[in-house]
Amino acid sequence: MIELAENFLKEVLLKIVNRDCPYYPCHFEGQTCLWCFCPFYPCEDESLGEYIEGKHGKVWSCEKCHWIHSVDIAIEVYKEIAYLIRYLPTEEAIKLLDNHKVMLGIKDKVMRK
Numbered sequence: 001m002i003e004l005a006e007n008f009l010k011e012v013l014l015k016i017v018n019r020d021c022p023y024y025p026c027h028f029e030g031q032t033c034l035w036c037f038c039p040f041y042p043c044e045d046e047s048l049g050e051y052i053e054g055k056h057g058k059v060w061s062c063e064k065c066h067w068i069h070s071v072d073i074a075i076e077v078y079k080e081i082a083y084l085i086r087y088l089p090t091e092e093a094i095k096l097l098d099n100h101k102v103m104l105g106i107k108d109k110v111m112r113k
């Protein structure tokens with residue numbers, strides 16, 4: 001494999017599972033790190049997470065959420081986002097995905113599958 005391709009592959013693999021991360025596995029062994037920062041935060045879905053008391057008041061906790069870290073779900077979320085933004089320039093894509101309602105629509109769609 002040429003060096004450029006190997007470096008690129010390494011970057012992709014680290015998105016899939018990053019065992020170099022000091023927090024791995026932050027949820028469960030075998031999880032994917034694809035959505036390390038959940039794109040739905042805070043989803044406020046109590047079947048996945050919960051509000052807890054933080055230093056500065058209530059904060060949404062994802063500690064018990066395994067959903068977004070399972071490979072099948074992470075890939076479905078990736079697919080939905082990829083279809084949605086595939087013709088958009090990056091800045092427009094970010095603007096669209098910055099809309100929490102749009103994101104929660106994606107989450108609901110994946111949950112219904």
Ligand code: SF4
Pocket residue numbers: 038039040041042043044045048049050061062065066067068
């Ligand atoms: S509970 Fe799960 S789906 Fe909801 S914001 Fe947290 S990580 Fe994302």
